[in-house]
Amino acid sequence: MSALAARQREFARRLLDGPVDGEAGLAVYRASVLSNFTTALAATYPVVLRLVGESFFAEAARRFATAHPSTSGDLNQYGDQFPAFLAAYPHAASLPYLPDVARLEWACHESERAPEVAPFDFEALARIEPDRYGELRFSLHPSVRLMESAHPVVAIREANAPGRDGTPSRAEGRDFVLVRRVDGGAVVSSLDEGEWRLLSRIGGGEAAFDDSLARYVSQGVIAGFTAPPCER
Amino acid sequence: MTARACGRAGVGIGLRAQHLREILERLPALAFVEVHSENYFGDVAAAALERVRRDYAVSLHGVGLSLGSSDPLDEQHLAKLDELARRIDPIFVSDHLSWSSIDGRFLNELLPLPFTREAAAHTASRISRAQDRLGRVLLVENVSAYCTLGPGEMSEWEFVSEVARRSGCRLLLDVNNIHVNAANLGFDGQRYIEGIDPALVAQFHLGGHEARDAMLVDTHGARVAREVWSLFAEAVSHIGERPTLVEWDTDLPPLDVLLDEARAARLVIADGAARAAA
Numbered sequence: 001m002s003a004l005a006a007r008q009r010e011f012a013r014r015l016l017d018g019p020v021d022g023e024a025g026l027a028v029y030r031a032s033v034l035s036n037f038t039t040a041l042a043a044t045y046p047v048v049l050r051l052v053g054e055s056f057f058a059e060a061a062r063r064f065a066t067a068h069p070s071t072s073g074d075l076n077q078y079g080d081q082f083p084a085f086l087a088a089y090p091h092a093a094s095l096p097y098l099p100d101v102a103r104l105e106w107a108c109h110e111s112e113r114a115p116e117v118a119p120f121d122f123e124a125l126a127r128i129e130p131d132r133y134g135e136l137r138f139s140l141h142p143s144v145r146l147m148e149s150a151h152p153v154v155a156i157r158e159a160n161a162p163g164r165d166g167t168p169s170r171a172e173g174r175d176f177v178l179v180r181r182v183d184g185g186a187v188v189s190s191l192d193e194g195e196w197r198l199l200s201r202i203g204g205g206e207a208a209f210d211d212s213l214a215r216y217v218s219q220g221v222i223a224g225f226t227a228p229p230c231e232r
Numbered sequence: 233m234t235a236r237a238c239g240r241a242g243v244g245i246g247l248r249a250q251h252l253r254e255i256l257e258r259l260p261a262l263a264f265v266e267v268h269s270e271n272y273f274g275d276v277a278a279a280a281l282e283r284v285r286r287d288y289a290v291s292l293h294g295v296g297l298s299l300g301s302s303d304p305l306d307e308q309h310l311a312k313l314d315e316l317a318r319r320i321d322p323i324f325v326s327d328h329l330s331w332s333s334i335d336g337r338f339l340n341e342l343l344p345l346p347f348t349r350e351a352a353a354h355t356a357s358r359i360s361r362a363q364d365r366l367g368r369v370l371l372v373e374n375v376s377a378y379c380t381l382g383p384g385e386m387s388e389w390e391f392v393s394e395v396a397r398r399s400g401c402r403l404l405l406d407v408n409n410i411h412v413n414a415a416n417l418g419f420d421g422q423r424y425i426e427g428i429d430p431a432l433v434a435q436f437h438l439g440g441h442e443a444r445d446a447m448l449v450d451t452h453g454a455r456v457a458r459e460v461w462s463l464f465a466e467a468v469s470h471i472g473e474r475p476t477l478v479e480w481d482t483d484l485p486p487l488d489v490l491l492d493e494a495r496a497a498r499l500v501i502a503d504g505a506a507r508a509a510a
Contacts, residue, residue, distance in 0.1 A: 002302060002350065002354070003348070003350055004302050004345075004346065004348070004350055004351050004354055005302035005334070007346055007381050007382050008301065008302055008331060008334045008343075008381070009302075009334050009335065011343065011381055012334045012335075012337065012339060015339065016339075023379070024378070024379075024445060024446060024447055025377075025378035025379025025416070025447070026378075026379060028378040028444070028447055028449060029341060029343065029378060029379075032341055033339050033340070033341045036340050036341060037340070040340075069337040069338065070337070070338040070339070070340050071336060071337070071338060072296070072306075072309070072338060073270070073294075073295070073296025073297060073298050073306060073309050073332060073333065073338055073340070074270040074273060074296050074309065074312075075270065075296075075340050076270060076271070076273070078340070112274075112276060113273075113274040113276070113277070114274070114275075115274065115275050116275035116276065116279075181276070184276040184279075184280065
């Protein structure tokens with residue numbers, strides 16, 4: 001092991017775990033590291049922050065940072081494990097919907113950073129007989145996320161947007177959620193269960209079709225398709 | 233360069249998301265804008281930056297390469313940076329002379345390197361590798377520090393110069409960081425400036441710091457301090473005019489405050505040029 005690696009390993013250990021009493025410099029670094037992680041989580045999880053308040057959030061972020069180290073130089077990738085952490089966090093047990101709200105916020109975060117793809121090829125679709133649409137494998141846009149929740153997470157998220165008073169339009173009920181990207185921003189909607197299941201099957205790579213898909217093609221939720229080989 | 237660029241060595245500002253719309257509406261005269269590279273990874277964000285690029289020269293300033301780490305270089309991160317640089321055609325691509333990860337664990341902080349020959353050689357080889365991958369010369373910035381990473385074999389200015397000479401990278405000299413480190417670690421900031429070969433320097437950074445307890449903390453959350461303006465004048469006088477950037481990150485003020493700081497930087501540069509001509 002190089003002397004440099006040994007010094008870096010020791011410094012990181014002291015920064016994260018060791019006492020910093022009497023070491024003003026180390027204390028500045030520790031505060032800064034924690035603040036960077038907390039700020040990154042707060043930017044990704046604004047609804048969770050509003051639901052639990054700043055001091056609760058800061059403590060959860062501190063414990064999360066210790067349990068789940070960052071693995072990238074890009075802080076935008078930090079925090080994917082936060083929903084699972086909240087699900088197991090005893091102090092959040094009185095808010096059973098909190099982990100799902102967090103999952104929804106991470107889905108939005110991922111959606112906004114997903115790659116762009118070429119627009120739907122309507123000309124190619126026009127060359128296929130409509131009675132063969134059921135054989136096509138449609139594909140979802142990379143920015144699409146589907147999630148199911150036992151809680152009304154869409155209403156909870158809407159009610160906690162900036163400027164809203166925090167009272168959701170529904171207090172109970174399952175949500176079948178579609179996240180898609182519109183003009184660069186994540187848009188969240190609650191779907192009919194049947195359509196949500198159809199989109200989920202498509203997302204899983206199955207050949208599936210019904211008339212409701214036209215709407216999802218025009219919204220850009222379905223971004224492409226592959227046809228089975230032609231038999232003539 | 234765009235028509236709005238003001239000369240060879242003009243002044244730019246750090247562009248943050250909150251100011252994006254306003255700057256595109258007002259189009260203030262700036263030599264360039266600098267953004268944090270990682271915030272524009274991915275298609276949607278890169279497209280937003282391409283929009284900025286139509287009106288301004290753009291500098292890509294990264295915080296994530298962890299150039300001084302003992303870990304392997306993050307090829308995935310480099311690939312994303314390369315893709316962004318190809319789309320944006322930036323005037324500079326820069327990162328920091330620091331480390332932020334060890335054993336795969338990222339602290340996402342610009343941590344100080346020990347000023348040893350081993351650390352200089354190691355960091356220079358990683359910078360060379362990054363430059364090969366990106367097909368361009370990197371600018372590497374001296375970081376603020378609150379302690380050292382053990383005893384060194386040279387001064388900080390000798391260390392940054394050694395890394396630049398070995399790797400062929402150029403220096404992004406952050407004048408505020410020199411002032412902060414001089415106060416925190418106990419050296420003379422002017423000696424640092426005088427110890428730098430002007431040929432190695434490609435850009436200056438200016439930012440604000442705050443005094444906390446017995447420490448100066450590089451918060452990028454205040455106006456450039458009076459002492460830093462003086463040190464900047466020394467830098468312009470010794471090193472010469474270079475593209476200069478005013479940055480602000482925490483408690484971001486109205487855009488006009490940044491433009492005001494940019495104006496102040498232009499005055500210092502003009503004054504230095506006048507004195508050099510006299």
